[in-house]
Structure formats: C-alpha cells, structure tokens
Amino acid sequence: MIDNEWMAMMHDRQADWTRLLRAANAGDTRAYGLFLQAVTPVLRSVVRARGAGLPEADCEDVVQEVLLAIHLKRHTWREDEPAAPWCYAIARHKVVDAFRKRGRRIHLPVEDFAEMLPAAPEADPTEKADIETFLSHLEPRAADLVRAIGLEGKSIAETGDAMDMSEGAVRVMLHRSLKKLAALRERLIEI
Amino acid sequence: MKTEDLLEMLEKDELREPRAGQVLWRWLIPALILSALAMAGILGVRFPMEKTLMTPEIAPKFYLPLLLGVIAMPIAVKFARPLARVRLSWAWVFPAIGLLLLGYAFVTTPESQRMMDFRGKTILPCLLSIPLFSAPILVAVLTSLRQGAVIAPQRAGVAAGLAAGGLGTAIYALHCTEDSPLFYVTWYGAGIAITVIAGALLGRVLLRW
Numbered sequence: 001m002i003d004n005e006w007m008a009m010m011h012d013r014q015a016d017w018t019r020l021l022r023a024a025n026a027g028d029t030r031a032y033g034l035f036l037q038a039v040t041p042v043l044r045s046v047v048r049a050r051g052a053g054l055p056e057a058d059c060e061d062v063v064q065e066v067l068l069a070i071h072l073k074r075h076t077w078r079e080d081e082p083a084a085p086w087c088y089a090i091a092r093h094k095v096v097d098a099f100r101k102r103g104r105r106i107h108l109p110v111e112d113f114a115e116m117l118p119a120a121p122e123a124d125p126t127e128k129a130d131i132e133t134f135l136s137h138l139e140p141r142a143a144d145l146v147r148a149i150g151l152e153g154k155s156i157a158e159t160g161d162a163m164d165m166s167e168g169a170v171r172v173m174l175h176r177s178l179k180k181l182a183a184l185r186e187r188l189i190e191i
Numbered sequence: 192m193k194t195e196d197l198l199e200m201l202e203k204d205e206l207r208e209p210r211a212g213q214v215l216w217r218w219l220i221p222a223l224i225l226s227a228l229a230m231a232g233i234l235g236v237r238f239p240m241e242k243t244l245m246t247p248e249i250a251p252k253f254y255l256p257l258l259l260g261v262i263a264m265p266i267a268v269k270f271a272r273p274l275a276r277v278r279l280s281w282a283w284v285f286p287a288i289g290l291l292l293l294g295y296a297f298v299t300t301p302e303s304q305r306m307m308d309f310r311g312k313t314i315l316p317c318l319l320s321i322p323l324f325s326a327p328i329l330v331a332v333l334t335s336l337r338q339g340a341v342i343a344p345q346r347a348g349v350a351a352g353l354a355a356g357g358l359g360t361a362i363y364a365l366h367c368t369e370d371s372p373l374f375y376v377t378w379y380g381a382g383i384a385i386t387v388i389a390g391a392l393l394g395r396v397l398l399r400w
Contacts, residue, residue, distance in 0.1 A: 076273060089340075
C-alpha cells in the first residue's frame, strides 16, 4: 500500500540527495560524505533483494563497486537534474554489470531503487574483498597513502605532512588509486 | 575492504573527471585534421573547390553530410549523461532529403544516362574512403563518450556513427568527382550507413564501464 507518508519520504529522499550533491559540488566534503552515507543503505537493500542466492559478502562487494562508479562518474550529473534518478541510473547499470560478471543475469527495473527503503543499520556488513590485495596492486607510496586515508582516517593535509608530499600530489594520487581500484574490480579481482 | 573505509576515501577525493564534452575537442580536432590531410594527401582535393561548394546540384554532396555531422555531434555527446533525453528520430530527415534529391535527379536525367550516373566510376573507392575518413572521427567521439556514463551504448554508437559518417563524408566530397545525386545520394548514404553500423558495434564494446 502506498500511503502519503511513504510518498513524502521518497520525495524527501529526492530533495535531500540533490541538495547534498549540489553542496558537494560546491566543495562541501561533509555534504558529500552525508550523500554517500545516505545512498549506501539504499544500494545495499536493492543488491540484497535482487542478489538472490549471492552470498552476503559478494553483495557488499557489488555495493562497493556501485559506490565507486557513482563517485568516479559524478561529473555526469548536472546540477539542474535530480540526484536520485541519476544515482539509480548509474546503480542499475552497475548492479546488472556486477551480477553479469558473477555469472548471473538479473532483471532490475529502475523503479526498484526508488521504492526501496534503506537497509536497517547494522554492524559492519562483511565483505569478501580484502584491502591488502588492493594495496598489493598499488605502487608502495600509493599503498601507504591509501592506508593512511582509508584505514587510519587521516586527512589529506595530515597525509601530505606524513609522506612529505604536497596536498595537490596527495589528491592526485588518491584519485588515481581509486580509479585503479575501480579498474581492478572491473576485472573482478577480489580486493 | 570495509565499505566504511571506501567511503572515507571517496569522501576525501575531491578531484573530478572532465566531462565528455570537454574531452571531445582534444580528440576531435586532431581527428578532423588527420582525416582532411589523409584525403588531401592520398586522394587530392578537387579543384576548383567552387565547383563542389557553389553549384546547386553538386553542393548538397558536401553540405548535407556536413550538416548531419554538425547536428549529430553534440547529440552523440549527450549520451555521456545518464539522465539526458536523447532523440535520434530527427536523423530520418536526411535520408528523406536524399530521396527527394534522388527523385529530382531521376526525373531530370535522360533515361539513357541514368544508369551511367548511378554507377559512376568510383563506387568502391567511395565505399572504402567514407568509412576510412570517418574512422578517426568515430574513434574521437567514442573515446570522449568513454569519459561519461553511457547507459545505451548501442544507440550512443549510432549517434557517434552519424556524426563521424557525416563529417567524414563531407571531407571525402571535397575530392569526389561524381556529381549526380543518383551517385552521391546512394553511395554516400551507403558509406554513412557502414559507419553507423560500425559505430553501433564498437559502441557496444567500447562504451562499457
């Protein structure tokens, strides 16, 4: 049953995501973080609901692949467009692709995303891909940098100081490492 | 890798990739220069150019494909954005104009000469040259589209093929000496069709992400 409350909530999601992504484009990294935090549980719900039979750890890997795609393709969103349908389009494409690589064909109408409630918050979902494998594919300095930012939660500036690099160089190396991660995942290397 | 850790990195990565439209110029201009130089170097431009560009019955063989290319190019690039609404049905206007030209030429050409005009002397060079001069342009458009998030790779490939085929054909028209619409509508059309099919096939392969 579709009641008014539910409609209002979905409407809010549209407005919230768009507002957050616009702020993110304007340089507000906190807003970008909130955007990603809001998108993740919705993706997780869709992937689990559609991933019939796929182990939970694989599902989480798919969620991560979609997050990477949303991140690396965010320049294909225009500020006058609503952010939620854009996210759904990217996610749908990527989820279908991720399942195909794992030998499964799924039918995934884009409406699934719009109608899906976020998965209930829970303790860290397990995932299959191991960060150490990813790090082993990076050159040593990039691996150190990913460790500092991803695992230790250091800021760009702190990482730059610790590694004796300019902030600009840290940014470029982080971006390249994420592109590399997406490329490795594309080849279905489990990291 | 924990999703939390990944989000941490994504949040801090402020660099954004350039848009497909920004990348396009980087590839398109060298591609056009390459095709034009290849045409001029291998086949040679037909002089005087006014004959091609200013004679009413001959000029469409240059301006029509040029117009197709110029219209299709920005439309092809729109496929980079998942939410862009892209229509391709307008493209049928071009075969329609072609048919009108063909009909006009059929009526105004004496019956004894129709078959000669239609066959011309250069069907094969034409069918080879058009896809060849379109190829660098096609590669340029598809490479730019890879920068985007193409949801409909085959249709995007068709649009890229129309853009590349149009511009490639305009370049070839500056060399070609076949001046009857019976020839150029038919065989240029076929050359463009080959390019469009190549675009659709390549799009399916190259525009995955």
